[in-house]
Amino acid sequence: MNASLREGDPVRLVRADLAGFGGYASARTAGLDGDTWLNANESPWPNAADADGALRRYPEPQPAALRALLAELYGCDADRLLVGRGSDEAIDLLVRALCRPGGDAVLITPPTFGMYAVSARLHGTAVIEVPLLDTEASRREDWFKADFAAIRRAATAGPVKIVFLCSPGNPTGAALPLSEVEALAHSLQDRALVVVDEAYGEFSEVASAASLIDRQPNIAVLRTLSKAHALAGARIGSVIADAGLIAVLRRCQAPYPLPAPCIEVACRTLDAEARARTDAGVAVVLAERERLRAALAQSAAVRRAYPSQANFLLVRFHDPDAAMDRLLDAGIVVRDQRAATGLGDALRITVGTPEQNNRVIDAINDLESTQ
Structure with missing residues (x-):
């Protein structure tokens, strides 16, 4: 943990060995301009299947137009948003940036989306499970509730760096109350990041947890265009978080995460019509x-x-x-x-x-x- 950062800064949760990590400096570094681009070893001629030659150039690592549209869609500042290959890439980036292989753990609440555990285990990170509470026997309308008290105990008792919450849950369909999410994040400040996966947020009557980040910067939110926006094949996902944490994740990301055709179709999908x-x-x-x-x-x-x-x-x-x-x-x-x-x-x-x-x-x- 970087003690020089302010209390509550989620960058304090980043692996210490990545504190000075600069990542890969791509050929599309911001600020360069010119009319003859010879810095990325791209072909000087278009491919026969690409008449206008648009695909012979590498795409922007974080396309500004798409980030602006997504930030407007999700109601956040663009510097708090990282776009990548679906929510799966965001999950993987968060695990790699925050968790030391063999030293830290993530917490999940089964039954839930399987990629949290898959990414953790591929990274050599332990997985702690706190099952959801199914209230079927009580015949109440709330169902598959997260046991926030048990989550808090488990997260503070062990080396948990990330708590993954899915809301609405997959496969349960249950949404989590924002007040409980905020209280959990407050109790885990400077200890763990609370990640709320809102892949199905457009179908929910519960507001986005992104509204909590100003008060609790150790919250991150995952969103996707795969479901409501019908772009599962384009693989466009976003993580919304504190700007400092987004900068860290960008340094951990592959140089060109999004293909140019996917960027183009995503921008068209986000126009008013x-x-x-x-x-x-x-x-x-x-x-x-x-x-x-x-x-x-x-x-x-x-x-x-x-x-x-x-x-x-x-x-x-x-x-x-x-x-x-x-x-x-x-x-x-x-x-x-x-x-x-x-x-x-x-x-x-x-x-x-x-x-x-x-x-x-x-x-x-x-x-x-x-x-």
């Missing part, structure tokens, strides 16, 4: 989510269809094997959750078009009639 279409699509998903849940909840084959703040439903079945087989027989592929912590009878079903959702309902109704 495209965002209006995205908003309209989200509205349809929200309505269909509730319709699909209501229909599944009435089926005798379903134990419970959980409420969701995301674009999917987690559904428990009395006979999950038969449910999976029936859906596949109908040509419908859903996410098998039976190997996840506490979800041996569950499948995760993405909310599709109204027609696709009708097919799911029909398949489950057919299953019910055979039992």
